[in-house]
Amino acid sequence: MTPLLLVAGAIVGIGAAVATGARDARIASLGLVGLLVAAPFVADPLPAPLPLAFGVAAGILAGFLVFVTARRVPDGPAPTLGLPATLVAAAAGYVAGLGATAVALPRLGPDAALAAGLAALAVAVGPIAVTRDIFRLGPALIVLYTAGTLVLNAVAGTPAPLTSIATGVLVVALAAGAAVVGSGAATLGGTTGPDEVHHRRPAVARPRGDAR
């Protein structure tokens, strides 16, 4: 495990904490950019230059999509934990991941990838499980997805170039989906969570001709 891997993993953890814990949505999207740009470097051996560049470009594009939406989003409820507590949670996840070296879990990738993955996982689960602000859900989902790819790197080793490229494509697709959700919520003037009590319209109130 090289210092470069540790630093890249730490940047991922801090980016994940900022993306899910910052009060300002624009700062959160900048944290997301840091996370997504650093994540492809947490692999040993490093991916080939083309998939690596693709991953970085996809991360910047995804962060930009979320940032553009963040500018339109009205102030919603503050994150449940707040930034300091989220940073501590990410640090705890990072240390726990590094500590996995002691129990020698079967894996083919670096410990730093597992550490960064657990750090991102630790801060992403909360906003996804209890979503009070629908805009927060998008960045949290991207953080969770990045955590999954990092854990995959840790257990299965550096992915094949095709998998790296597909990972970048899905990051952009998720960011676009999050942007659509955020824009829609901003247009409607509210950012309620997806699990709000479901008020089903009575069937007779639906317009004739299935126009829903």
Next chain:
Amino acid sequence: MSLLPFLAVATAGTVIVTLLRDRRWLGTLAGIGAVLAALGAATAVRPDTPLGIGGGALAGSDHLRVLLVLCLGGGLLVLIVARLATWQPSAPGALLGGAAGMGLALGLAGTPPALLAAAAATVAASALALGSPAAPSRIRALARELRGATTSVVVGLVAAGIVPAAASTPGRVPGLAEPGLAEPAAAALVFLGIGLVLAHRFGAIPLHARVSRLADATPSGALPILAAWVPATWVIVILGWAPVALGPSSADLGLERALIVALALVTLLFGAVAALIQDEVDHVVAYTIVADAGIALLALASLDPAARDAARAWVLVFATTRTAMIGWTIAFRAAFGTGRLRDTAGWMRRAPALGVALAAILVAVVGWPGLLAWEARLAILRSATGGPVLLLAYAGSLGTGVAICRLLVVGLGRPSPIVAGAVGELPRLPAQPAGAASGPAAPATAPARVRAASLPGRVRVLAASAGRDARPALELNRVPLRAFVVILLAGLALLTAVGAFGIDAAARAAGPSLPSFVPFAGG
């Protein structure tokens, strides 16, 4: 290489119909044209030489061709039924975008890329269907779909990664002296994780709320791709991998397999009960999808390649019959202005063609011994269960048929006032204005008469006349036209159930969707 033209056409079609979604007639024409073009490209998909991409491969297969043709053919018919009822601008884009993602997911070799592409298909179809126009229920449904796709792909990726790691490092766990003991524990985790993914994507109980809410929020024309075809893609990807990766450990997974079988039985039985007690036809269809998630879970629980092949055939019957049922509900709701069964007693008096179509769908869903639909379902049940449990699973698997029978029985009752006041299915002709009875008016001037006498002039006059007459005729005959298209949908479901299009052979053929973890296995 034969898959590339399909991907290009479907992607371009998605962009075009999304750009034209605010133009009602142009959008309709572009939507139908793009789906037809994608359908034509899908028929050309063949199991040819794999195209190497970044250490992986992209290739077509017979199963992928059949799946895409049924998805786009059934989806097109549902779009036409929906268009004859109302204008749903987001539905064609969702169908094409979802189909492109499905083609990618089932054309890529290797489990991680296939899972990533399946998630991308879910995200694309959901965003295209629910993103615009913005409404609170749609935005919430889209957020739930994004959350479900992300959690599913994360669990799937980690599970797919654990297996090779555990298999390649036996005996590394301290305290376990005997090599190989690490693998059963890892296999159990992986199996439960993959079972969770399958249950969530298909809507198995207790994760069934997703399907019901989706049926409420999604434009009905886009519901087949979101509720049936994309989940079917997840099933094919997962079942293509699980028996290969976990089959050798199946003897050590007794408890885990029993858990999945129990979940499947609960889903089959409670899903059928839920479908029987629903009052909305949309929810009846949604809960039949939930109930059939039990069969997909049983196919996973067996970890048997034979059950996998049966599931690859069954899932096509499942998705096609559910597409037909969704088309039927659109026509039903449009005909009576409501989907509530308590208000539409005796509906078959006014809509006998819809009754015939529903009866045909019932036959396709249940089948009979010797029919592909019946045999594939029974093979899955037998591979995972036995004795009284098999009997229970068999009874539960007929729940969808019972729910359809209930719809038919309601239709045979005494007509309610809403049904009595509804428009019937008999075709009607527009009333001819007095001046138009003798055909188009003759041109007044000599040059105009010369122009009209020429061949292009005659074609123009005929086209104008036909267009002028067709519009009111179309407006008057929306009900019989919808019924006719629903009958076509039911016929497609019947053909699928009897095993037309070479479904049986295609389900057993190797291809990219029967992958091992990394190398390309088939093509």
